[in-house]
Amino acid sequence: RYAVLWEAADGREQRYEFWVLETAAPLNQIIQTFRQQLWGGLAAVTLALLIALWLVARWGLRPLHQLAQNLQKIRTGEQGRLQGRYPSELQPLTDNLNRLLDAEQSQRERYRTAMADLAHSLKTPLAVIRTLEPADSRELHEQVHRMDQIVRYQLQRAVTETRQGPVLGQRSSLNQSLDRLGRALGKAFHHEDKVLDLPEPDQEWTLAMDVNDVLEVFGNLLENGFKYARSVITVSVTRQPDFPDCWVVDIDDDGPGIDLERRHAVLNRGQRLDTLQPGQGIGLSMVTDILGSYGVSLRIDDSPLGGARFRLVLPAAP
Structure with missing residues (x-):
């Protein structure tokens, strides 16, 4: 329109x-x-x-x-930690999860190790108790008390994140520990014709170590001596100019000794000197673990008696 x-x-x-x-x-x-x-x-x-x-x-x-x-593979046991590459936004999460998994596995391994160490440590008191007569109530009470100490000690080690080593003010008497262990092992191995020659103390050998650690270390070393010695185990405690603030302790036996190439291997958990003697290869690894927390190493040499010599340089208490 x-x-x-x-x-x-x-x-x-x-x-x-x-x-x-x-x-x-x-x-x-x-x-x-x-x-x-x-x-x-x-x-x-x-x-x-x-x-x-x-x-x-x-x-x-x-x-x-x-x-x-x-995570599903970890749950089924196919792997132990998170693997692969992740974006930067997720990397802190995966790193923390891996740390958590490592801590959990470490804790589980500590419990497993502690239970094995506990069983190993209880063998000697149980062996002593089996040899006691009904009238030896005092000795029975002492061994039961020792077993209670061992259980508490091993459980404490199991729940501790890392061993702290020497603590300021720790003191223990090596004289009393050797005497106590000598009496216990003498009863446990009374059926064997072997002699434990302990030194006559001319003074107090005081160590800057926990008494339970001292008992565990020397208990395992002396028990190994009874197992592998032919007739005699000797202990000597000396001062040496190279270690003015330490006690040098030598444990010798007249057994077959330890080959030079095997001396490092036997200090690892599960390693045995032979299969003729009962055991799980735990004792020496316990010793190295305890001594390591004090910055002390265990040295194995040839003994003048023909067997093995275990030398420890232990911190002396002032």
């Missing part, structure tokens, strides 16, 4: 309208097609965005999926 004002010659204006009519079907068809294409395009874009979001989410969550798989 188009409107026109026509001015005649006499000045009058006449209004005219021109109309052009056509069917609207083609226009409506075009609009309908446009709408269909618009909704189709929006649907395609939406689908593409959803697929893209799914792919991005899958790619972004892949490290978490890997973490879950590793």
Whole structure:
């Protein structure tokens, strides 16, 4: 529709309208097609965005999926800690989880070791108790008290994160410990024709060590001496110019000795000198563990008696 004002010659204006009519079907068809294409395009874009979001989410969550798989393998025992590379955002989490797993495995290993050490330490008191007569109530009470000390000592070691070594003010009498162990081992090995030669003390040998550590160290070394010596085990305590603040203790036996190439191996847990004597190869590893906490090492040499010599340089208490 188009409107026109026509001015005649006499000045009058006449209004005219021109109309052009056509069917609207083609226009409506075009609009309908446009709408269909618009909704189709929006649907395609939406689908593409959803697929893209799914792919991005899958790619972004892949490290978490890997973490879950590793945790499942740890739960089933296929591996002991988290493996693989993770994004920097997850690295602190995986590092802390690995530290937690290492601590848990270390704690479990400490408990396992403590139980083995406990069983090993209780053998001698039990052997002494089996040899006691009904009238030896005092000796029985002493061995039961010793067993109670051993249980407390080993459980304390099991729950301690790391051994702290010497503590300021620790003092123990080597004289009393050797005398106590000599009497106990003499009863435990009374059926064997072997002699434990302890030194006659001319003074008090005081060590800057816990008494339970001293009993564990010398108990294991002397028990090994009884196992492998042919007839005699000797203990000597001296001062040497090279170690003015220490007591040098030598434990000798006349047994078969230890080959030079095997002296380091026998200090490891589970290593045995031979299979003829009963045991699990625990005693010497306990000794090295305890001595290591004091900064002391166990040295194995040839003994003048023909067997092995175990030398300890122990800190003397002032």
